[in-house]
Amino acid sequence: xxxxxxxxxxxxxxxxxxxxxxxxxxxxxxxxxxxxxxxxxxxxxxxxxxxxxxxxxxxxxxxxxxxxxxxxxxxxxxxxxxxxxxxxxxxxxxxxxxxxxxxxxxxxxxxxxxxxxxxxxxxxxxxxxxxxxxxxxxxxxxxxxxxxxxxxxxxxxxxxxxxxxxxxxxxxxxxxxxxxxxxxxxxxxxxxxxxxxxxxxxxxxxxxxxxxxxxxxxxxxxxxxxxxxxxxxxxxxxxxxxxxxxxxxxxxxxxxxxxxxxxxxxxxxxxxxxxxxxxxxxxxxxxxxxxxxxxxxxxxxxxxxxxxxxxxxxxxxxxxxxxxxxxxxxx
Ligand code: AHG
Ligand code: MN
Ligand code: MN
Numbered sequence: 001x002x003x004x005x006x007x008x009x010x011x012x013x014x015x016x017x018x019x020x021x022x023x024x025x026x027x028x029x030x031x032x033x034x035x036x037x038x039x040x041x042x043x044x045x046x047x048x049x050x051x052x053x054x055x056x057x058x059x060x061x062x063x064x065x066x067x068x069x070x071x072x073x074x075x076x077x078x079x080x081x082x083x084x085x086x087x088x089x090x091x092x093x094x095x096x097x098x099x100x101x102x103x104x105x106x107x108x109x110x111x112x113x114x115x116x117x118x119x120x121x122x123x124x125x126x127x128x129x130x131x132x133x134x135x136x137x138x139x140x141x142x143x144x145x146x147x148x149x150x151x152x153x154x155x156x157x158x159x160x161x162x163x164x165x166x167x168x169x170x171x172x173x174x175x176x177x178x179x180x181x182x183x184x185x186x187x188x189x190x191x192x193x194x195x196x197x198x199x200x201x202x203x204x205x206x207x208x209x210x211x212x213x214x215x216x217x218x219x220x221x222x223x224x225x226x227x228x229x230x231x232x233x234x235x236x237x238x239x240x241x242x243x244x245x246x247x248x249x250x251x252x253x254x255x256x257x258x259x260x261x262x263x264x265x266x267x268x269x270x271x272x273x274x275x276x277x278x279x280x281x282x283x284x285x286x287x288x289x290x291x292x293x294x295x296x297x298x299x300x301x302x303x304x305x306x307x308x309x310x311x312x313x314x315x316x317x318x319x320x321x322x323x324x325x326x327x328x329x330x331x
Pocket of ligand 3: 114115116117118119
């Protein structure tokens with residue numbers, strides 16, 4: 001049989017990280033378990049009419065929780081059991097959370113997570129995702145983790161990736177040696193290697209931006225948007241506009257087919273909308289690992305020094321030539 005499961009793949013690759021002593025393998029395995037549990041919940045989301053809306057009590061008499069909260073709690077549970085992660089920064093929590101598992105304090109790693117990305121799309125059966133990034137802690141294992149452990153540059157990432165809950169559920173991740181994608185086979189409950197060594201095309205013809213905000217874009221972005229609509233066979237134009245409003249889904253399509261994702265600064269949100277730690281760094285890392293680019297317009301996203309957990313930054317990421325084209329207009 002030619003199937004490789006996520007678990008098998010992680011163990012095979014463990015030799016790439018002799019210093020990690022299997023800890024990173026355990027973290028990735030625990031992320032895979034959490035992803036499968038969230039995937040099962042996402043598949044039930046359409047049943048809320050029957051099972052009860054958020055804030056209500058369902059037919060079994062239990063409180064119904066938002067999927068964002070379920071995702072967050074599932075990750076905390078899986079990672080506390082694992083004991084390799086000492087702290088988590090999540091889009092769902094104002095502050096960093098030190099994990100409380102029996103061994104968590106001795107964990108050598110931290111995680112940053114957006115448990116449910118694109119949550120406004122849950123009600124309408126559109127793809128959503130989970131985004132994660134893992135770093136080695138900077139404080140001594142055994143001591144209390146501090147903010148400095150999670151406020152690290154993307155260049156320090158040990159592993160990062162995302163899960164997309166789409167027409168199938170996929171886990172895509174990198175440990176700094178390329179990008180691999182795994183599709184969940186529901187019949188055996190395993191992620192199976194389906195997209196080995198993903199390389200993003202250098203060129204594409206899809207651009208993803210919320211053009212509803214066009215009146216608030218910087219001049220360079222406005223000029224770029226005029227340029228993408230012009231006819232020119234040699235440069236694949238006009239491009240196709242594709243914007244789901246679920247960054248993971250927009251990013252995933254562009255990664256495989258070639259495209260650029262843009263969230264510029266706007267008059268209302270001068271730093272853009274997307275979060276540096278939970279969204280831009282991990283997805284930028286995947287883009288770069290797949291041969292693409294990711295930048296705030298001023299800096300490679302992996303070089304940005306985070307100063308606060310919920311910090312936002314403008315972002316352009318995806319196919320190399322397309323990112324460079326956006327920036328050439330001024331951003
Ligand atoms: P989240 O659901 O985690 O809050 O993230 C939503 C994000 C991202 O997924 C998407 O690309 C973006 O918000 C859409 O924002 P606009 O509606 O402003 O385009
Ligand atoms: Mn998000
Ligand atoms: Mn979210």
